[in-house]
Amino acid sequence: MSVATPLPHDAAALHVTGQARYVDDIPVPATTLHLAFGLSEIAHGRITRIDLSQVRAAPGVVAVLTASDLPGENDVSPSVHDEPLLAENTVFYHGQPIFLVVAQSHLAARKAARLGRITYEEQPALLSIDDALAADSRFEEGPRLFRKGDAAGAIAEAAHVIEGVIEIGGQEHFYLEGQAALALPQEGGDMVVHSSTQHPTEIQHKVADALGRPMNAVRVEVRRMGGGFGGKESQGNALAVACAVAAHVTGRPCKMRYDRDDDMTITGKRHDFRITYRAGFDDEGRITGIDFVQYARCGWSQDLSLPVADRAMLHADNAYYLPHVRIESHRLKTHSQSATAFRGFGGPQGMVGIERVMDHIAHHLKVDPLDVRKANFYAAMAGASGGSIGAEKKPEAVPQTTPYHMPVEDFVLHEITGALVESADYRARRAAVARWNDANPVLKRGIALTPVKFGISFTLTHLNQAGALVHVYSDGSIHMNHGGTEMGQGLFQKVAQVAAASFAVDVAAVKITATDTGKVPNTSATAASSGSDLNGMAVKAACDTIRERIALHLAETHQTEPARVFFEEGRVFVGDDVMSFAEAARSAYEARVSLSATGFYKTPKLAWDRIAGRGRPFFYFAYGAAVTEVVIDTLTGENRILRTDILHDAGTSLNPAIDIGQVEGGFVQGAGWLTTEELVWSDKGKLMTHAPSTYKIPACSDRPAVFNVALWDRGRNREDTIYRSKAVGEPPLMLGISALMALSDAVAACGPGYPALDAPATPERVLAAVRRVRAA
Amino acid sequence: MADKIHLKMTVNGQPVETLAEPRELLIHVLRERLDITGPHIGCETTHCGACTVDLDGKSVKSCTVFAAQADGAEITTVEGIGSPDKLHVLQEMFREHHGLQCGFCTPGMITRAWRLLQENPTPSEEEIRFGMAGNLCRCTGYQNIVKAIMAAATEMNAAKEAAE
Numbered sequence: 013m014s015v016a017t018p019l020p021h022d023a024a025a026l027h028v029t030g031q032a033r034y035v036d037d038i039p040v041p042a043t044t045l046h047l048a049f050g051l052s053e054i055a056h057g058r059i060t061r062i063d064l065s066q067v068r069a070a071p072g073v074v075a076v077l078t079a080s081d082l083p084g085e086n087d088v089s090p091s092v093h094d095e096p097l098l099a100e101n102t103v104f105y106h107g108q109p110i111f112l113v114v115a116q117s118h119l120a121a122r123k124a125a126r127l128g129r130i131t132y133e134e135q136p137a138l139l140s141i142d143d144a145l146a147a148d149s150r151f152e153e154g155p156r157l158f159r160k161g162d163a164a165g166a167i168a169e170a171a172h173v174i175e176g177v178i179e180i181g182g183q184e185h186f187y188l189e190g191q192a193a194l195a196l197p198q199e200g201g202d203m204v205v206h207s208s209t210q211h212p213t214e215i216q217h218k219v220a221d222a223l224g225r226p227m228n229a230v231r232v233e234v235r236r237m238g239g240g241f242g243g244k245e246s247q248g249n250a251l252a253v254a255c256a257v258a259a260h261v262t263g264r265p266c267k268m269r270y271d272r273d274d275d276m277t278i279t280g281k282r283h284d285f286r287i288t289y290r291a292g293f294d295d296e297g298r299i300t301g302i303d304f305v306q307y308a309r310c311g312w313s314q315d316l317s318l319p320v321a322d323r324a325m326l327h328a329d330n331a332y333y334l335p336h337v338r339i340e341s342h343r344l345k346t347h348s349q350s351a352t353a354f355r356g357f358g359g360p361q362g363m364v365g366i367e368r369v370m371d372h373i374a375h376h377l378k379v380d381p382l383d384v385r386k387a388n389f390y391a392a393m394a395g396a397s398g399g400s401i402g403a404e405k406k407p408e409a410v411p412q413t414t415p416y417h418m419p420v421e422d423f424v425l426h427e428i429t430g431a432l433v434e435s436a437d438y439r440a441r442r443a444a445v446a447r448w449n450d451a452n453p454v455l456k457r458g459i460a461l462t463p464v465k466f467g468i469s470f471t472l473t474h475l476n477q478a479g480a481l482v483h484v485y486s487d488g489s490i491h492m493n494h495g496g497t498e499m500g501q502g503l504f505q506k507v508a509q510v511a512a513a514s515f516a517v518d519v520a521a522v523k524i525t526a527t528d529t530g531k532v533p534n535t536s537a538t539a540a541s542s543g544s545d546l547n548g549m550a551v552k553a554a555c556d557t558i559r560e561r562i563a564l565h566l567a568e569t570h571q572t573e574p575a576r577v578f579f580e581e582g583r584v585f586v587g588d589d590v591m592s593f594a595e596a597a598r599s600a601y602e603a604r605v606s607l608s609a610t611g612f613y614k615t616p617k618l619a620w621d622r623i624a625g626r627g628r629p630f631f632y633f634a635y636g637a638a639v640t641e642v643v644i645d646t647l648t649g650e651n652r653i654l655r656t657d658i659l660h661d662a663g664t665s666l667n668p669a670i671d672i673g674q675v676e677g678g679f680v681q682g683a684g685w686l687t688t689e690e691l692v693w694s695d696k697g698k699l700m701t702h703a704p705s706t707y708k709i710p711a712c713s714d715r716p717a718v719f720n721v722a723l724w725d726r727g728r729n730r731e732d733t734i735y736r737s738k739a740v741g742e743p744p745l746m747l748g749i750s751a752l753m754a755l756s757d758a759v760a761a762c763g764p765g766y767p768a769l770d771a772p773a774t775p776e777r778v779l780a781a782v783r784r785v786r787a788a
Numbered sequence: 789m790a791d792k793i794h795l796k797m798t799v800n801g802q803p804v805e806t807l808a809e810p811r812e813l814l815i816h817v818l819r820e821r822l823d824i825t826g827p828h829i830g831c832e833t834t835h836c837g838a839c840t841v842d843l844d845g846k847s848v849k850s851c852t853v854f855a856a857q858a859d860g861a862e863i864t865t866v867e868g869i870g871s872p873d874k875l876h877v878l879q880e881m882f883r884e885h886h887g888l889q890c891g892f893c894t895p896g897m898i899t900r901a902w903r904l905l906q907e908n909p910t911p912s913e914e915e916i917r918f919g920m921a922g923n924l925c926r927c928t929g930y931q932n933i934v935k936a937i938m939a940a941a942t943e944m945n946a947a948k949e950a951a952e
Contacts, residue, residue, distance in 0.1 A: 020883050027891030028879035028898055030826020030866035037825040119816075186926050188830050188838055188892040238828070238892025239926050272831040500890025500927045669886050673928055677889060680929030704835035704924065712930045713921040719931055 014512035014519045015735050018669030022505040022524050023236070023498075034238050035192035035208045036269050044194075045074055047254055047268035048121035049109035050128040051277065055137035055697030056347040058102050059110070063129040067113060070127055072120030075262060077112040082257055084224035088249035090214055095313040095350065097222070097253050103132070104312035105347050106698045107277035109250065114258045114266065122271060137347040137697045141286050141307045144344035151314050151343040155305075158325050158625035160415050161336035166301025170292025174376055177289070178368045179770040180361050182309075183282035183354055183685040184701075186709050187499075189238020191248050191279065192269035195219075195255035202229045203256050208237045209248040210497050211537035216529045218249045219256040227529075230256070235526035240499035241681070242353030245537045246315055247279040276702040280352030281691065283308045283320055287365035297373045297384035301336040304328050304365055308358070310343050311350035317343050319471055320351070320358035322622055326629060327362035329415050331425050331465040332370070332388035337415040339625075347697055353539060355681065356742045359466055360749070364686070364771065367462055367749050371756050375766045380442065381753065382433070382461050390423040390465075395730060417626045420633070422730050425463050428637050428659050431724070432461065436639040436657035445641065449761040457654070458758025459641045462750040466743040467630035468541055469615055471622065475536040476615035476631075478546035482511065482554040484562075484607040488594025490515065490522045494611075495535025496547035497527045501741055502670035503543040509666060510548045510734060514555030516579040517593050532610075541634070541739035544666060546613055548734035554611030562596055565605045617731075632731045634738045635724075636660035638679065638747035640716070642754040646762055649779030651755060653683065655718035658747055663729035663738030675721050675744040682748020684710040686771045687755070756781075764788050795859050799824065800868030814850040814858050815839045818865065826866040826895040830924070837923030840896035841865045847903045849922075866895035869902055877947070878902055878940040887936035889927030897923050901937045909945060913938065 026032035050067065064076050079086050079098040089095035099110045111128055115121035138144045167173055193215075194206040203223060207215045212232040220227045232252075237244055251268045258266040270278065286307040293299045306324050310317035321343045328339045370388065374381035391412050411419035433439065438461055445457045470476050480494040492511045498504045504524045512519040529535070536546070562584070563577035570577075570586045578585040584596040591599070600607060620629035638658045644651040658679060662671040688708040692700045701707040729736045752773055759767035759781045765788025767781045792807040799822065806821045818824045818841070830838030832851045839851040842864040870876035875883065878901055888894045897920070904911065904919045911919060916934050925933060 018886075020886060021888060021891070023891065024883035024886075024888060025872040025875065025879075027888050027894045028866075028875065028882045029870055029872050030824075030895040031872055032891050033825075034828070034892065036819075036829065039823075186924075188836060188890065188924065188926050189828065190830075237890060239890040241926070269829075272833065500888075500892075502889065673886050673889055673932060676929035676931045677927045678929075681926065703833050704831050705833055709924060709926060710929075711921045711924060712933065713917045715917070715930045719929075721931070 014509040015666050016664060017509065018667060019505060019509065019519060021502055022508060033235060034189050035194055035206050038194060038206055040194065040267060041265055044265040044267055045114050045116065045258065045262060046118040046121045047258055047266055048113045048125040049274065049278065050111040050113065050125045052099065052103035052106060052108040052110055054103060054132050054134055055106045055139065056104060057132035057134040059099065059130060060133050061131035062111065064111060066127040067124045070124035072116035073113060073124045074116065075114040075258065077258065077261065082222065083260060085221040087221065088218055088253050089313060090246035090249065090315060092314050095315070097250055105349055106696070107349065109278065112254050112258065114262060118269065139346055139348060139693060139697045141309050141344055144346050149345045151310060151317060151345055156325065156341045158339040158415050160417060163301045163303045163336045163338035166336035167290060167292035167303065170300045171294050172376060173290065173292050174372050175290040176372055176768055178287050178365065180285040180287065180364050181772050182284040182351060182691050183689055184276055184691060184707055185241045185243030185281065185354060187237065187239030187241060187243055190270045190272055190275040191244065191251050193248060193251040193255045194265065194267045195259040196265045197259045197263055201225065203259065205230065205232045205252050205256060207232055207234060207248050207252045208244055209234055209252070210237070210240045210244045210499060210539055211246065212497065212527050212529050213535045214246065214537065215248060215252045218253050222253045222257055223260055231528065231530045233526050233528050234497050237497065237499040241355045242357065242539065243279060245353040245539050247352055273702050277699055280311060280315060280350040282354035283310060283317065283351040283358065283361065285324065285361040289365060289369050291369050291373065293373055296387045297377050297379065298387045299332065299334055302334055302369065303338045305340045306362065306365065307342045307344060309346050309348070309351060311346055311348045313350040315350045315352050317351060320353065322471055323358035324362035326416060326467055326471065327359040328366055330363045330366045331390060331463040332366060333390045333412045334415055339415055348693065355745045357540065359742065360682065360746050363746050364749055364752070367753060371753055372766060375760060382438065385463065386429065389425055390420045392426045393421050393423055396422045396424050416629065418628050418630065422632055424635050424661060425465065425637065427726070428635055428661060428724055429461070429463060432637045432639060432657060432659040435659065438639055441641065454646055455643055456646055456758045456761045457641060457643050458754040458756065458761065459639065460750050460753035460757050461637060461639045462753055463637045464635060464743050464746045466634045466746065468545065468632055468634055468739045469618055469630045470536065470540045470542060471620060471629045473618045473620055476542070476546065476618060477536065478550040478613050479532040479535065480547065480550035480554045480611040481531045482551065482558060482609055482611065484558055484597050486598050486601040488521065488592065488597045491525060492522050492551060493525045493528065493531045494547040494551050495527065495532045496543040497538040499538065501543065501674060502667060503538065503547065506544045506666045506670060507548050507551050511551050511555050514552055514559055515593060517582050541741035541743065543741065544737065545733055545739050549613035550611040552611065552734060553613060554609045557609040557611065558607055561605050562600045565600045565603050566596060632729060634661060634740065634743040636743055636747055638750040640750035640754045642751065642758055644755065644758045644778055646782050649775030649782065651775065651778055653716040653751055656716040657720045659722055659724050660744055661724045661727040661738060662740045663727045663733065664736040665723055666735060666737045668723055671723060671740045672721055674740045676719070678744030679747045680710050680715055682745040683751040686748055686752040687773050690772050690774050759785055762786055793856055795855055797858055797860065798862045800864055808855040810856055812855045814853040814855045817855040818850060824865050824867060828892055828895060830892070835924065837896040837900060838893050840899045840923060842899055842903055847900045866898050869898060877943045878905065881936040881940040881943065885932050885936040885939055887928065887933040893923060893925045897925065897933060905941055905944060909941060911941060
């Protein structure tokens, strides 16, 4: 069968020869115009005068648009209509688009965009979490609160209490392909848009509103993105709307691609967080009560910040049972880029909070942090993985619940952790690290094992739906379309494998086609790790419909039951007769049987009240664990990952090669977030790290020297997902937390104090932490 | 037209002639004037390597080379290394060992690795790590890219031995 097979990426042969087309590679008519934004150069202020005379006079400029020139709605927000495409009277961050240049070439547009003369009346800018708190500048009326039991009471009675705070930096997506869009005006005012987006339906919706037309006048096509990571869930709206509006105004095709500096300056990033904690625990480190306060710096517009901050709360427990817990979340409005979706969507920040607590408890009790983590794990459940449970813990009859009162029924981390401790030789290596640190005064090593439990489903329940459109042609070839987008994660290949399995044909018989709002409508973003789960099921439903029609037809012509028509290895068996799939398709066509079907899927079992913080927001959890060993130079703070071992649960993987790629890439991206990737703003709110010269993502030379990655061979989703697989897009990113905790362990070897290492743990922060623990 | 310069180059074995502005960058000439879109524009500041091409036997970031500097040069882009119907062994290994996800960095990776394996036909893993450090990938974590290059080196050396 084509599922559970490590097939290469569907477009690999095109990628390795440079033939795979991205938006900027699509051949365009010679009349195509190119766009660039003129940007705000202050963080907050009223615009008193806009002088664009030099812009209009610049060579190659065809048109210049400001907010008042727009034909329809001036909004590109994915949520609450608070994000104008072009600033109106006030600017809210340094880098906000104010005017749009339409020119003969990309370079002409960019050069002209620098010639705008904007006069401002500057107003005070709220840049930091402290600024926003002092001004009570926030989204929603006040903080959100999740509560279970009596946290304050439990902490008061605890044998031990710790408290602390961790600052967690944001992260630039740095998709290799920057944001891009191309709009092609059609007859009657219709618009076709090619966009590098994870959310074609959103682009369609925003373009339609901007043109004052119904959604049926706009068709959006996405063949692929050069990386997304959440950064193309809402951040492509501005470019697509700008192109469509300019195309509407000029009647010519319009293309826009952000130069990298503009991309980093304009678009939102991962939310930076501050998390404070106060935890009570027993002598074994078992948490009895805990109180978290999470502060998210959301930037100037709401974008997706509410569900991001919700998901941070939803992962404040990570893998640990918290009997008495209180989680308070502040969504702060600041004069900075509007922080947005980024792989993990708040989950990583919430998880870093509790992993810090585990590390801090272990330091307090002078025990191995792994033992504290294991002592706090959720109880093992019989049947959690569809198999037997590990020997380490006896299964509980009643599942324990999360801070949002959801029973944890599929907890498999006892087994995964047990297996990883063995395969990574954790205990012996911890002893070796201790010996190394006793013998070496300058270079100190550290090691940490951290687990991941990540909730799978959109927390906005209605988004958990997907559609598909499948055609079988009379020659037996198959045309597959669904609402998911391809950003490199291998979704198209995994879903094609599902389609091929339904008809029992070779995957090469399935034509993968670009995501197209004209084929499958009302789609959700390809996000929340849900791509394969949702679209795989929708495609399977469509394929099964067609297969059943063919089976019914052949049963009739052969005087047998449809249940006795078998599809196997590209052939169809009916009674004593056997024919190729193509012959079966041809026969059905000639009998006037429809060979086209839609498929639809909605995730079952979900019921979630985000205000009460109660219910079942997730269909299931994905799990994994990582052991990372690092070394630091105590004289400079310089550090390096020496070795990482990962065991990850992808359920019954649809494509183990693609899934391992997600795990490896996710870990490196997560480790980058927490170590080298530092965003720095000036005290005027200007992003100073707006290019790869100053913003450091991991390079080939930074990856762990030893990197052992495996999928858990006993993984099987206990819930009825597509072929019992599990989502794998986001969860592995959080395996990178092991790198931060290993650095904390190395710093802790330098002196008696607790490192309290903030993220990203740059050499500067590591060095400061080394000094701190020595001074304690 | 007086301010334009007349360029003659050999690109992927074919002689080409084109006009370009004196300050025009090689990547723009390749993509916009010659319709060679394999080399991609990633960062435009020499850091990401998506625009890597081979210029007179050296890997260069074509986003920071003036087209004028390439006058008379021999240039190879990813398109010149192989085609979907006839993959170079290095391309085949990237496909087989899953050395790509979104694929945007891949043309630069292949072009750089192609030159690296000529500079050093038997690189160690360590030498690949540093030899490829100028090409960024945000998806794969590099593991499979290194594997693909190692596998290609092995295959190419075996083929060379068989031929001798």
